[in-house]
Amino acid sequence: MKPYVEMTKEELQELRKELSAQYKEFQGRDLKLDMSRGKPSAEQLDISMGMMDVLSSSDDLTCDDGTDCRNYGVLDGIKEAKELLADMMEVAPDHIIIYGNSSLNVMYDTVSRSMTHGVMGSTPWCKLDKVKFLCPVPGYDRHFSITEYFGIEMVNVPMTSTGPDMDLVEQLVASDDTIKGIWCVPKYSNPQGISYSDETVRRFARLKPAASDFRIYWDNAYTIHHLYDNDQDHLIEILAECKRAGNPDMVYKFASTSKVSFPGSGIAAIAASENNLTDIMKQLKIQTIGHDKVNQLRHVRFFKDIHGMVEHMRKHADIMRPKFEAVIETLEKELGGLEVGEWTSPKGGYFISFDSLDGCAKTIVAKCKKAGLIMTGAGATYPYGKDPHDNNIRIAPSYPTLPDLKQAMELFALCVKLVSIDHILAEKA
Amino acid sequence: MKPYVEMTKEELQELRKELSAQYKEFQGRDLKLDMSRGKPSAEQLDISMGMMDVLSSSDDLTCDDGTDCRNYGVLDGIKEAKELLADMMEVAPDHIIIYGNSSLNVMYDTVSRSMTHGVMGSTPWCKLDKVKFLCPVPGYDRHFSITEYFGIEMVNVPMTSTGPDMDLVEQLVASDDTIKGIWCVPKYSNPQGISYSDETVRRFARLKPAASDFRIYWDNAYTIHHLYDNDQDHLIEILAECKRAGNPDMVYKFASTSKVSFPGSGIAAIAASENNLTDIMKQLKIQTIGHDKVNQLRHVRFFKDIHGMVEHMRKHADIMRPKFEAVIETLEKELGGLEVGEWTSPKGGYFISFDSLDGCAKTIVAKCKKAGLIMTGAGATYPYGKDPHDNNIRIAPSYPTLPDLKQAMELFALCVKLVSIDHILAEKA
Structure with a gap:
C-alpha cells in the first residue's frame, strides 16, 4: 500500500467506503473487548494458583x-x-x-x-x-x-x-x-x-x-x-x-x-x-x-528464591509473548507503509505505545468504543489527561484471549485507517 | 490487711523488708514476661489456622x-x-x-x-x-x-x-x-x-x-x-x-x-x-x-457469616476469660483492702486498667522491668506520654500463658506494694 497522504482525494474516498463497510460489519458482531488496563489474563493468574497451597493449617507459619x-x-x-x-x-x-x-x-x-x-x-x-x-x-x-x-x-x-x-x-x-x-x-x-x-x-x-x-x-x-x-x-x-x-x-x-x-x-x-x-x-x-x-x-x-521467581516469569512470558507479537504483526500487516501511525516493539512489560497522526487519538479511541472495543482513554498517558498532540494511544494486550486480541487489533487498525483518512481528507479540503 | 496508709512507719518498714525479700526471689527466677501489648497468644492464633485451608488451588477464587x-x-x-x-x-x-x-x-x-x-x-x-x-x-x-x-x-x-x-x-x-x-x-x-x-x-x-x-x-x-x-x-x-x-x-x-x-x-x-x-x-x-x-x-x-464469626469469638473468649479472671483475682487477693490502687473488671476487650497511688506508676513499671516483667510504659495511655497523675498502668493479659500470667501478676502486685510503701513512707517523713 502507498502512504495515505500520497493518495488522491478520490482514492481515499473510495477506500473510506470499503473500510466503513468493514467497520459496520464489526459493529454487527456485538463485541465486548477490553484493552484498557494492564491487567493479567485469567490464564496468567492460573499459573500462580499453587500459591494457595503452600500454607495450610498443618504448616508452621514461623x-x-x-x-x-x-x-x-x-x-x-x-x-x-x-x-x-x-x-x-x-x-x-x-x-x-x-x-x-x-x-x-x-x-x-x-x-x-x-x-x-x-x-x-x-x-x-x-x-x-x-x-x-x-x-x-x-x-x-x-x-x-x-x-x-x-x-x-x-x-x-x-x-x-x-x-x-x-x-x-x-x-x-x-x-x-x-x-x-x-x-x-x-x-x-x-x-x-x-x-x-x-x-x-x-x-x-x-x-x-x-x-x-x-x-x-x-x-x-x-x-x-x-x-x-x-x-x-x-x-x-x-x-x-x-x-x-x-x-x-x-x-x-x-x-x-x-x-x-x-x-x-x-x-x-x-x-x-x-x-x-x-x-x-x-x-x-x-x-x-x-x-x-x-x-x-x-x-x-x-x-x-529469585530463581524460582525467574522461572515463574517465563510462564508469564509464554502467555504474553504471542500477544505482543500478535499486536505488532497486525499493526505491521494492516498499517505498515501507510504512514498513519508509529508503534513500539517492546521486549517486556505490559504495553505497546501507538502514535497516530496528530489530532486523531481521541477519535480513534471513540471509534473503537462504538464497535465494542475499550482502549485506554486517549490523553491518559499525559498529565491532566492532555496529550498536546492528541496522538498517543496505549495498547494493553495482556487481558484479552489471543483470538479476542487479534480481532481487537484488526478493529483498532481499521479505526486508525478510517480516522486517518478523514483527517487527511479534511486537510486536503 | 488494713490499708497501708493506716499502718505505722515501723509496720511499713517491717513489711517492706519482707516484700523486698520476695522481690529478690523473683529477680532470681530470671523471668522474661511481656504484658506490654494487646497481642493475642499463640493459642488464640491456632484457632484461626483453618483459614489457611479454605482457599486451595482447586478452589474457585471468584x-x-x-x-x-x-x-x-x-x-x-x-x-x-x-x-x-x-x-x-x-x-x-x-x-x-x-x-x-x-x-x-x-x-x-x-x-x-x-x-x-x-x-x-x-x-x-x-x-x-x-x-x-x-x-x-x-x-x-x-x-x-x-x-x-x-x-x-x-x-x-x-x-x-x-x-x-x-x-x-x-x-x-x-x-x-x-x-x-x-x-x-x-x-x-x-x-x-x-x-x-x-x-x-x-x-x-x-x-x-x-x-x-x-x-x-x-x-x-x-x-x-x-x-x-x-x-x-x-x-x-x-x-x-x-x-x-x-x-x-x-x-x-x-x-x-x-x-x-x-x-x-x-x-x-x-x-x-x-x-x-x-x-x-x-x-x-x-x-x-x-x-x-x-x-x-x-x-x-x-x-x-456473622454467626460463624460470633462462634469463633467464643473460642477466643474461652482463652481470654481465665486470663482476665486471673488478673482480677490476683489483684483482689494481693491488693484488696490495701488502698494502694484501683482496677477495672471489663467484660471484654484486651485490657485491664490499674490506677496506683498518684506518682507511683512509672516506678512500679520500672520495678517490674528489673525483675523481668515488661508492662506497657507508664504514661503511654496519655497524649504525649504524659500522665498528669503518674498513676495509670495498662495491663494486657492476652499474650502470656496462664501460668506465666499468674506469676507476672504476683510480681506486679508485689511491685505495687513496694512502691506504694516507699511512697507512703516518703509522705510520712
Missing part, C-alpha cells in the same frame, strides 16, 4: 528467626521476604521495606508524607507555594493522578528511545528548586516499553538538583517482566549508581509482585538509602503495626 | 458476582466481605469500605487525608494555624501517636465509668472550631474496658460542633470481643444514632478482624455516611487500585 507470621509485629517485613524482593529489585535486603499489596499505594504514601512532613527534614511541601514534578511523557496515568491529587504542578519531559530527554531533565532539575521529583518507569516503560539506556541512568544518578528534597521516583514495575529468554533489556541498578555518583539519597525505588503473583494480593516494596529508610520508618511506625506477614511468607514459600 | 479475586479491581471491597464486616460493624453493607490489613492504617490515612485535603470540602488542616483533637484519657497510645505525628494538639478529656466526660466534650466541641476530632474506643475501651453508656452515645450523636469538619473517630476495635456469653456490653450503633439526630456525617467508624483472625493478616474497614464515603473514595481511587481481595474472600469462606 520465620527462620522465630517470628510468628500470624501475630503483630515486624514493621519492615520478614527477613525471608526482604531477601526475595531484594534479589528481585537488585539491592541489598537491608535497603528494603516490605509493604502491603500495592506499590502504587507506597508511591502515594511517599508523596503524601512529603506533603505533610517533608523529606529527611525538609519543609513539608504543603507549606510551600509551589511544588513541581517532572513527568516523562507519554507515561503512566496513575503516577500523574497522584501528583495532580496533591496539587503538584506537572511538567512534561519528552521521552526518547533511550529514556527521558536528559538535557532537559538536567537543566530543569538544576535550575528550579520547586521541582521535587520525577516519575520514572525505567524498564519496559509504561506505555512505550522503552528501557533507559546506561547513559540515561548514569545521568540520572548524577543530577544536581537545586532542591535537596528532590527524589527520583523509580517505579521499576517491570523489572523481571521480560518477553524473551535471550533478548532482554538490562538496566543499571540506580541505588548503587546514585551511591557511586555521591548522591545516595536521591532515589526511591518501587516494585511489587502484582504482575508476578496475583494483582491486588501481592507484596510491594520500597528500596532506598539508609537515610531515606530511617526517614520513612519514622512515619511507618505511626501508620501501622505491620503489613501482612502471612502473605509475605506465602510468597517466599511459593517462589523459594 | 465472587458471587463473577469478580475474579485474583485480579485487579474492586476498590471498596468484594460484596461478600462488605456483608460480613457490615454485620460485624452493625451497619449496612453499602456504608462500608473494606481496606487492607490494619484499621490503624485506615485511621492514619483518614487524618492524613484531612491534613492535605480537608473533610468533605473543608480547608485542608495543614493550611490551618491550629488543629486540635479531644483525647479521652486514659486511652490508646497509637491513636495519640497519629495526632501527635501530624502536629495536632491533643486535649485530655477524663473518662468516667460511662465514657468520656460528656459535659466537657459538648462544651469544648461547641465552643472551639479548631477541634476537629475525638478519639473513641467506645466498647471495652483501651485500657479501661469501659463501654459507653446509652446516654453517652446519644450525647455524642447530638454534639453541635463549631467545626463542620469535626468527626468522631469511633474505633470499635472490640465490638465482638466479649468474655462472657451471657454478660455482654451493648452499644447503641453510632451511625444510625447520628442519622437519627440529624448529624449523619459526623462519625467515622473503624474496625478490623485483627483480633478475630490473624493480627496483621486480617481485613479492616471504615463505615460512614454516603457523603463521607464519596469523599473518601475520591482519595482511595488515587491511592490504590484495590486492596487484597483474596484475603477478603479467605475471611468470607472461613467465617461464612
Whole structure:
C-alpha cells in the first residue's frame, strides 16, 4: 500500500467506503473487548494458583528467626521476604521495606508524607507555594493522578528511545528548586516499553538538583517482566549508581509482585538509602503495626528464591509473548507503509505505545468504543489527561484471549485507517 | 490487711523488708514476661489456622458476582466481605469500605487525608494555624501517636465509668472550631474496658460542633470481643444514632478482624455516611487500585457469616476469660483492702486498667522491668506520654500463658506494694 497522504482525494474516498463497510460489519458482531488496563489474563493468574497451597493449617507459619507470621509485629517485613524482593529489585535486603499489596499505594504514601512532613527534614511541601514534578511523557496515568491529587504542578519531559530527554531533565532539575521529583518507569516503560539506556541512568544518578528534597521516583514495575529468554533489556541498578555518583539519597525505588503473583494480593516494596529508610520508618511506625506477614511468607514459600521467581516469569512470558507479537504483526500487516501511525516493539512489560497522526487519538479511541472495543482513554498517558498532540494511544494486550486480541487489533487498525483518512481528507479540503 | 496508709512507719518498714525479700526471689527466677501489648497468644492464633485451608488451588477464587479475586479491581471491597464486616460493624453493607490489613492504617490515612485535603470540602488542616483533637484519657497510645505525628494538639478529656466526660466534650466541641476530632474506643475501651453508656452515645450523636469538619473517630476495635456469653456490653450503633439526630456525617467508624483472625493478616474497614464515603473514595481511587481481595474472600469462606464469626469469638473468649479472671483475682487477693490502687473488671476487650497511688506508676513499671516483667510504659495511655497523675498502668493479659500470667501478676502486685510503701513512707517523713 502507498502512504495515505500520497493518495488522491478520490482514492481515499473510495477506500473510506470499503473500510466503513468493514467497520459496520464489526459493529454487527456485538463485541465486548477490553484493552484498557494492564491487567493479567485469567490464564496468567492460573499459573500462580499453587500459591494457595503452600500454607495450610498443618504448616508452621514461623520465620527462620522465630517470628510468628500470624501475630503483630515486624514493621519492615520478614527477613525471608526482604531477601526475595531484594534479589528481585537488585539491592541489598537491608535497603528494603516490605509493604502491603500495592506499590502504587507506597508511591502515594511517599508523596503524601512529603506533603505533610517533608523529606529527611525538609519543609513539608504543603507549606510551600509551589511544588513541581517532572513527568516523562507519554507515561503512566496513575503516577500523574497522584501528583495532580496533591496539587503538584506537572511538567512534561519528552521521552526518547533511550529514556527521558536528559538535557532537559538536567537543566530543569538544576535550575528550579520547586521541582521535587520525577516519575520514572525505567524498564519496559509504561506505555512505550522503552528501557533507559546506561547513559540515561548514569545521568540520572548524577543530577544536581537545586532542591535537596528532590527524589527520583523509580517505579521499576517491570523489572523481571521480560518477553524473551535471550533478548532482554538490562538496566543499571540506580541505588548503587546514585551511591557511586555521591548522591545516595536521591532515589526511591518501587516494585511489587502484582504482575508476578496475583494483582491486588501481592507484596510491594520500597528500596532506598539508609537515610531515606530511617526517614520513612519514622512515619511507618505511626501508620501501622505491620503489613501482612502471612502473605509475605506465602510468597517466599511459593517462589523459594529469585530463581524460582525467574522461572515463574517465563510462564508469564509464554502467555504474553504471542500477544505482543500478535499486536505488532497486525499493526505491521494492516498499517505498515501507510504512514498513519508509529508503534513500539517492546521486549517486556505490559504495553505497546501507538502514535497516530496528530489530532486523531481521541477519535480513534471513540471509534473503537462504538464497535465494542475499550482502549485506554486517549490523553491518559499525559498529565491532566492532555496529550498536546492528541496522538498517543496505549495498547494493553495482556487481558484479552489471543483470538479476542487479534480481532481487537484488526478493529483498532481499521479505526486508525478510517480516522486517518478523514483527517487527511479534511486537510486536503 | 488494713490499708497501708493506716499502718505505722515501723509496720511499713517491717513489711517492706519482707516484700523486698520476695522481690529478690523473683529477680532470681530470671523471668522474661511481656504484658506490654494487646497481642493475642499463640493459642488464640491456632484457632484461626483453618483459614489457611479454605482457599486451595482447586478452589474457585471468584465472587458471587463473577469478580475474579485474583485480579485487579474492586476498590471498596468484594460484596461478600462488605456483608460480613457490615454485620460485624452493625451497619449496612453499602456504608462500608473494606481496606487492607490494619484499621490503624485506615485511621492514619483518614487524618492524613484531612491534613492535605480537608473533610468533605473543608480547608485542608495543614493550611490551618491550629488543629486540635479531644483525647479521652486514659486511652490508646497509637491513636495519640497519629495526632501527635501530624502536629495536632491533643486535649485530655477524663473518662468516667460511662465514657468520656460528656459535659466537657459538648462544651469544648461547641465552643472551639479548631477541634476537629475525638478519639473513641467506645466498647471495652483501651485500657479501661469501659463501654459507653446509652446516654453517652446519644450525647455524642447530638454534639453541635463549631467545626463542620469535626468527626468522631469511633474505633470499635472490640465490638465482638466479649468474655462472657451471657454478660455482654451493648452499644447503641453510632451511625444510625447520628442519622437519627440529624448529624449523619459526623462519625467515622473503624474496625478490623485483627483480633478475630490473624493480627496483621486480617481485613479492616471504615463505615460512614454516603457523603463521607464519596469523599473518601475520591482519595482511595488515587491511592490504590484495590486492596487484597483474596484475603477478603479467605475471611468470607472461613467465617461464612456473622454467626460463624460470633462462634469463633467464643473460642477466643474461652482463652481470654481465665486470663482476665486471673488478673482480677490476683489483684483482689494481693491488693484488696490495701488502698494502694484501683482496677477495672471489663467484660471484654484486651485490657485491664490499674490506677496506683498518684506518682507511683512509672516506678512500679520500672520495678517490674528489673525483675523481668515488661508492662506497657507508664504514661503511654496519655497524649504525649504524659500522665498528669503518674498513676495509670495498662495491663494486657492476652499474650502470656496462664501460668506465666499468674506469676507476672504476683510480681506486679508485689511491685505495687513496694512502691506504694516507699511512697507512703516518703509522705510520712
